[in-house]
Every structure is written in C-alpha cells, then in structure tokens.
Amino acid sequence: MSATHDIEITSDENFDFREEPKSLELSTGFDKELQKSEPPSNKERRSAILNIVFAGIALTSDGYCESVVNLINVFFSALYPIQFTSSMSTRISNSLLVGAIIGQLGFGLISDRIGRKVGLLCTTGFVIVGSLLCSAAYGAGGSVEGLLWALVVYRGIVGVGVGGEYPCSSANASEATEETIPRSRGGVFIMVTNFALVIGGVLSIIVQVVLLKIFGTNDLEPVWRISFGLAVVPILSVFYFRIRMLNSKLYRKEAMKKKVPYILILRKYWKYLIGTCGTWFLYDFVAFSNGVFSSTILENVISGTDIMKTAYYQLILSVLGIPGLVIGALTIDRIGRKKQQFIGFLGYGVMGVLIGALFGKLRNYTAALIILYGVFNSFGNYGPGDALGLVSSEIYPTAVRGTCYGISAAFGKAGGAIGTQVFLPIRNAFGGASSTNGNRAVFIVSGGIALLGALLSLIFIPDYSKRYLQAGDEEFHKYLKENEVHVTQGESLEASASSSMLQRY
Numbered sequence: 001m002s003a004t005h006d007i008e009i010t011s012d013e014n015f016d017f018r019e020e021p022k023s024l025e026l027s028t029g030f031d032k033e034l035q036k037s038e039p040p041s042n043k044e045r046r047s048a049i050l051n052i053v054f055a056g057i058a059l060t061s062d063g064y065c066e067s068v069v070n071l072i073n074v075f076f077s078a079l080y081p082i083q084f085t086s087s088m089s090t091r092i093s094n095s096l097l098v099g100a101i102i103g104q105l106g107f108g109l110i111s112d113r114i115g116r117k118v119g120l121l122c123t124t125g126f127v128i129v130g131s132l133l134c135s136a137a138y139g140a141g142g143s144v145e146g147l148l149w150a151l152v153v154y155r156g157i158v159g160v161g162v163g164g165e166y167p168c169s170s171a172n173a174s175e176a177t178e179e180t181i182p183r184s185r186g187g188v189f190i191m192v193t194n195f196a197l198v199i200g201g202v203l204s205i206i207v208q209v210v211l212l213k214i215f216g217t218n219d220l221e222p223v224w225r226i227s228f229g230l231a232v233v234p235i236l237s238v239f240y241f242r243i244r245m246l247n248s249k250l251y252r253k254e255a256m257k258k259k260v261p262y263i264l265i266l267r268k269y270w271k272y273l274i275g276t277c278g279t280w281f282l283y284d285f286v287a288f289s290n291g292v293f294s295s296t297i298l299e300n301v302i303s304g305t306d307i308m309k310t311a312y313y314q315l316i317l318s319v320l321g322i323p324g325l326v327i328g329a330l331t332i333d334r335i336g337r338k339k340q341q342f343i344g345f346l347g348y349g350v351m352g353v354l355i356g357a358l359f360g361k362l363r364n365y366t367a368a369l370i371i372l373y374g375v376f377n378s379f380g381n382y383g384p385g386d387a388l389g390l391v392s393s394e395i396y397p398t399a400v401r402g403t404c405y406g407i408s409a410a411f412g413k414a415g416g417a418i419g420t421q422v423f424l425p426i427r428n429a430f431g432g433a434s435s436t437n438g439n440r441a442v443f444i445v446s447g448g449i450a451l452l453g454a455l456l457s458l459i460f461i462p463d464y465s466k467r468y469l470q471a472g473d474e475e476f477h478k479y480l481k482e483n484e485v486h487v488t489q490g491e492s493l494e495a496s497a498s499s500s501m502l503q504r505y
Contacts, residue, residue, distance in 0.1 A: 056192035063200020099159020107164030108406020126161025135229030175248035275460030280412035288416030320374020324382035344383005352447025
C-alpha cells in the first residue's frame with residue numbers, strides 16, 4: 001500500500017492547474033511531452049472530429065429515449081386509467097434504468113477490452129431494436145396489461161443501448177477531444193454529452209407537442225407509438241459512420257486487453273470511485289425522480305386535466321434547465337471541475353428546500369413555480385450534470401476509462417431507479433400526488449440529498465482545473481512500474497493495421 005500512497009495523484013502539484021502560466025504549460029511537464037508526440041494524421045484528425053460530432057448526435061437520441069416516457073405517463077393515465085397504475089408507471093420508467101445499468105457495466109468493460117468501436121456499434125443496435133419494439137408494442141389478444149408489460153421489457157432493451165452509450169461515447173469523445181482541442185476539452189465534452197442529453201429530452205417534448213397538434217388529445221395511441229419510434233432517427237444517422245470509424249489514437253496506444261490488474265487499479269483509484277459513484281448516485285436519485293414526477297406534479301398544479309397545457313409547461317420546464325448547462329460548459333475550464341460540481345449541488349439543494357417550503361403558495365402561482373423549478377434544474381445541470389461525466393472521463397487512465405466511467409454511471413442509474421421507487425411512497429405518505437404536503441416532501445428530500453452530494457464532492461472529488469489525459473496515463477505507467485507489474489498496452493499490430501485500412505468518410 002505504501003507505493004499507492006507514494007504516487008497518489010491528488011496532490012496539487014499534479015492536479016491543480018488554476019495558476020496556469022501564460023503558455024498554459026502544465027507544471028508536471030506533460031504538456032511538453034504532448035507537444036513532442038507525433039501529431040495525428042489528417043485521417044486521424046478527421047475521424048476524431050467526427051467521433052466528437054456523432055457522440056453528440058447519439059447521446060441526443062439517448063436523452064430522447066430517457067425523457068420520452070415522462071409525458072407518455074400522462075397519456076397512459078388518460079388511455080388506461082385502470083391498468084396503468086402507479087406501480088406500472090414506475091416499472092416502465094425503471095426498466096430503462098435497469099437496462100442502462102447492465103449496458104453501462106457491460107459495455108464499459110467491452111469498450112476497454114475489445115474497443116470503443118465494437119461497443120458503439122452494439123449500443124446503436126440495442127437502441128434501434130428496442131425503440132422499434134416499443135413503437136410496435138402489443139398485448140396478446142389486445143390485452144392492455146400485456147401491452148404495458150411488453151413495454152417494460154422493450155424499454156429495458158433500449159436501456160441496455162442507452163446505458164452502453166454512456167461509457168463508449170463519453171470515453172471516445174474525451175479522447176477525440178484530446179487529439180483535436182485538448183485545452184478546451186471540458187466545455188466541448190459537456191456540449192456533446194450533457195447538453196446533447198438535455199436537448200434530446202427537449203426534442204422528445206417538442207415531438208409530442210407536435211403530434212398532439214396533429215392527432216389531438218382524443219387520439220393518443222398514435223402519439224405515444226410514433227414518439228417511441230422516432231428515437232431511431234438520430235441514432236440511425238450515426239450507424240454508417242460507426243462502421244467505418246477509427247478507435248481514438250490514445251486508445252490504440254494505451255489499450256490493455258489482457259491480464260488487467262484490476263485489484264491493483266482498485267487500490268489506487270478507490271477514493272475516486274467513491275467520489276464519482278457516490279455523487280452520481282445522489283444526483284440521479286434526485287434528477288431522475290423529479291424528471292419522472294415533473295409531469296404529474298404539473299398536472300396537479302394546473303387547473304383541470306388539460307394534456308396539451310401539461311405538455312407546454314413540461315417543455316418550458318425543460319428549456320429553463322438549459323441556461324445553467326451552457327453557463328457550466330463555458331466556465332468549467334476556468335472554475336475547475338470540483339468547485340463547479342460543489343456550487344451546482346449546493347444551489348440544487350437550496351432551491352429544492354426552498355420550493356418545498358413554499359410549495360403551498362407556489363401551487364397557486366404556476367408561472368412562479370415553473371421558473372423556480374427551472375432554476376432548480378439549471379443548478380443541477382450547471383454543477384453535477386456538467387461535471388460528473390467530465391470528471392469520470394478524466395481522472396481514470398485510458399486503459400480502464402470506459403470501465404470506471406461505466407461503473408460510476410451505473411451507480412447513477414441505480415440512484416435514479418431507487419429514487420423513483422422511494423419518492424413515490426414518500427409522496428404518498430404525506431398525502432399523495434395531488435396534495436401540497438406530498439409534493440412539498442419530494443422537493444425537501446431532493447434538496448437534502450443534493451446538499452449531501454455537495455459534501456461528498458468536497459471530500460472525494462480531486463481538486464484540479466484541467467490536465468491532459470496523457471498525464472494520467474503516465475502516472476498510471478509509473479504506478480504499474482513501481483508495483484513491478486508488466487502488462488502489454490496498445491492494440492495488436494493486426495488490429496492497428498485493420499484500423500488503418502479504413503477508408504474515407
């Protein structure tokens with residue numbers, strides 16, 4: 001264990017680059033090594049740029065898939081008031097989360113051990129197949145119960161693809177950004193990951209509003225079926241590229257495909273795993289629960305049962321969360337990951353408690369509730385929403401980046417699944433969905449959990465501004481050498497030759 005402490009990489013001299021020289025040279029000297037390294041070829045650079053762009057498109061589809069069910073819950077409540085119970089609503093919502101956990105753990109490992117490209121192709125297939133099955137879902141003999149249970153299974157299939165996309169796309173995008181614009185990696189990474197996921201959610205609501213305008217609120221079946229099916233459009237657009245894509249240059253150099261010393265890796269990075277897993281769990285516990293329940297909260301605040309008005313307010317609520325996200329992308333390379341995550345969690349917690357305390361009055365002032373709810377979401381997007389994925393893609397070495405990212409994200413989805421299960425009985429214990437106390441309890445508990453996330457960020461997230469990914473890889477090499485572990489890194493000559501045979505885009 002002494003070797004582990006000797007090379008612990010949380011020290012300020014290795015991580016804290018807030019006092020940057022004008023040249024942006026890093027105090028570790030790795031910047032000079034980066035400048036000496038062979039620049040990417042035009043083909044590699046073109047591939048890296050397209051990897052970044054298509055990661056954003058694919059994650060937009062994932063955001064769509066995750067959020068599309070929020071309004072569909074309202075549709076199903078109107079279509080199947082007897083069969084669509086609160087328990088069935090939770091099953092359909094959680095099936096994607098359970099599938100996502102499987103995808104994140106499985107494809108995180110696959111992306112490291114077999115390749116980013118293989119993982120991305122597989123996740124694309126799962127999303128396409130699952131979304132089409134949801135769109136065509138049918139219960140035997142026209143059974144509504146059968147239809148709903150089919151959706152539980154099909155949403156689980158979508159979830160495997162969506163979950164797998166997180167570590168595969170995010171690791172690939174982070175490494176591709178390193179090859180092209182490393183000094184702006186934080187902001188660019190956020191725009192093609194968290195921004196893409198949020199925009200996907202906004203698009204899902206826009207699509208449903210348009211479909212409601214076309215079919216009307218009295219013909220909801222084509223609305224929900226087409227809503228599910230349209231998720232395949234953006235993901236199909238990336239499929240051809242992914243067949244021809246290159247694995248990142250950094251991955252081809254650092255891949256560790258045999259005899260990975262996982263125990264030794266755990267000894268070094270256990271504190272970081274507690275930080276990324278724990279904070280992601282708490283964030284998704286709050287974010288997913290509020291995402292699922294937001295439509296029903298609005299439905300009970302809005303006078304009457306106007307589905308179209310609920311959809312409009314849901315759209316406004318989603319859009320109001322975007323400013324915090326964009327501000328976070330613009331500031332994170334200056335403020336630093338840890339500080340921004342802490343500030344976001346703190347604001348998230350304070351706003352949750354404030355809305356809960358004032359909910360009795362706010363339910364009579366819908367506009368004020370929507371604005372405060374939007375600020376609440378904006379703080380979440382600004383802090384942990386932007387920082388969690390970025391931190392998880394930076395503090396682990398390339399050889400296990402997908403695996404550690406997948407584990408961290410899986411803890412997040414577990415938090416989301418548990419949160420949706422826990423918040424329902426909490427709300428019911430205080431009077432139910434239509435009561436002031438029930439909704440007040442949801443917000444106050446959300447705020448308290450967010451404040452716990454701020455505390456966990458202070459303790460377990462490393463304090464750094466930015467660093468090159470190669471710096472982390474060099475530290476990892478040093479750690480393995482000091483522990484007398486010798487492993488072969490880099491793709492095989494055959495794999496590299498095969499990749500180099502890929503032709504134009």
